[in-house]
Amino acid sequence: MPLFRRRTRQRMPKPRRPWAVTAVALLLVVEGLGLIGAAIYDFPFDLVGEAQNIHDVSEFLMLFLPTAVYGLMGLVALLGCLDTLRMTPNSWTTAMLIQGINLFSALLQYFGTRPVYIYFIMAYSLFMVIYLHYSGLPGQYRFRPTVARSEGSDDA
């Protein structure tokens, strides 16, 4: 009979990442790069030198807003890709949030200046939303590496 029982922490074997999750990560990389591209495309280079001539600050800032939003979303998508590869529980929600913000921005622009790239953003985000919901993908993210705690063996 042992005098005391030792608690040990046993690390579970690293789970194998499902192929569908890896695909989401790759899609997020493509999306991130595309959004950064859109941000650069929409950057008002011609206005940068004339900043001192613009008196309405809010109008000036509004010109930079799409660039800021898409640039930020691009970076978030690239970071979200890392989260997805590590299968953190919130990465699915982050991926959905990126799609939501992209779609919202694109729809706002559709009713405003309507640049041509918004259709690509809409189509890509639509595909991502469907893919993120499909084939039980949300359930795949729930599987996270856990640390199991076990009682020490009697011979300890």
Add this chain to the structure above:
Amino acid sequence: MPENDRDLLRRFEPVLRFTAGESFFPMDAAAYVRNSSLWVKRPDEVESACLVPEGELNLEKLAASYPEKFGAVHYIKFIEPLNIGDLAAYRLKQGIAELTAPKDVKHVFHPGRGRLARVGYGSRFFDALFSLTLFARGRVPGDTAAAAALTYQGLMQQNEQYRYYGRVLRRDGWIALQYWFFYAFNNWRSGFHGVNDHEADWESMLIFLYEDGDEVIPEWVAYAAHDFEGDDIRRRWDDPELERIGEHPVVYVGAGSHASYFTPGEYLAEIEIPFLSPFARLVDYLQKSWHRLMRNALGEEGNNHEGFNVFRIPFVDYARGDGIRLGHGQEKPWSEPVMISKPPDWVRDFRGLWGLYAQDPVSGEDAPAGPMYNRDGSVRHSWYDPIGWVGLDKVGPPNLSAETARRRSREIQHRQDTRRVILAEKSNQLRDLDVEARAMQDQPHLGRLYAEHQHKMEQLSAEINTLRAQSTSDAALLQALSEYITNHEAGKRSPVRGHLRRPQRPADEVNLRIGRLAEVWSALSIGIMMLGFVGIVLFAREYLAAGLAALLSLVVFIEASFRRQLAKLLTSLTNLLAFCALLVLLYEFFWQAVIVAVLTAGTYIMWVNVRELVSRK
């Protein structure tokens, strides 16, 4: 020794446990009627007309005939609302009594934490709106309930009695004991933050027995709660959820609503406003379709598609059971029941409402009709078919189940034997035809006959196939019946809760533990939203739409955060935006979308076929 109906009712009469603060208990309907007047509201008249004034009405006069034209509504009027002065005096007296009452007193109700946070905006707004409409009508919330409580207390002081109305029905091997409880008033809204207030309330519960020799054995119990019916409202006698004191089932009565529950707790009751029903159903349909289409995690795990529906308003129904206890061996015993198995005249002939006809289409403030009728004068389902009402029409008494199974086995066996003979005949015919057809193959002049033979053979072959499929299916059924009979004889029973689909459950502890901050937010949010609206109208009317959208979004965002539903909210919004984007894309690029879809489908088919070709090599 067989018992008579009254003895049976008394033997199994329920124990009712009320919530602290309940003001109305099952009473004698005759006393209520004696203190009421009878009125009629004719469709072409603004004011109602009094048919029998207060003091002259009794059950006999209630059952008398009062011919009226179509659309007229007869109703009983129990009390007049208190004026503001009387109500203030009543509230003051009640407040002093609550303050000076000992801690364990059973007439003080405390809503507890989390009520506002749990019920959401719909009910908070609905509650405020209804109070405003009362003010507009020159009344104050709770004036009628207070008047009813005072009158009821007066009646109880004269003659304190707690009565139920009992009905015994024998059908399909069941003995149904139906207990009807009459309450003078339903003060769910004014007393317990619920949906509605109305004069008079008829509630019922049922116990189903079967006879085994000289013994009567209880098998099922069903409690009426709001508009629920079917399998989910009944529990088997041996179900652990059914609490019993000896042979007396315990009913936890909803505070003010008088709905019946099996377990104590706080229930979320969802109310559908009639004119919003189509929208509520549309949202249900869209949610189910979305889950089915996307096969997302929720749908796969629990098959639980019931989500939040903005068009249904949740309210809390308190059935804590910490108040007065009524029944056998309790602090308040039952009086002698009134038998209504053979409906007395006042039950059968009075089809009107048992309380004020408020003509309030939104919140159901109209009084109910009697035990036998619905508000529109049609007979209640629970009256004409109590067995079907609780979903027992498909279930036989247990002592007859084995015999029924044996009878069905014999019938199916007989059907199998008959089918075997037919199959043999048809198989012979098919073989004969085949021989004949083969004989005709080299005879050109028999071409027509050969074709007829081929046609007959195809028909016969199809019939034989159908018969064999039926035979296989019946064989499996026979085996299942045989196992059922064996289990039944061994005393094994089907799962006690196997019939339940969506049983009502009280809110669990996790849901009840809502933080103080969330509660404060819930109390203030609806007011903040209204003040924000006024602020936008006064100071930024040019941004009214954008401002309102921003305000609403902010409130919804904060609310979802408190409810830990932020991820779900974001997902739903993204889905909505994706749908809008799809519409935009289809609008802008319809033909391109069609071409891409066809190209994708064509490429996919080619890929699948080529892969198959390659794999064959």
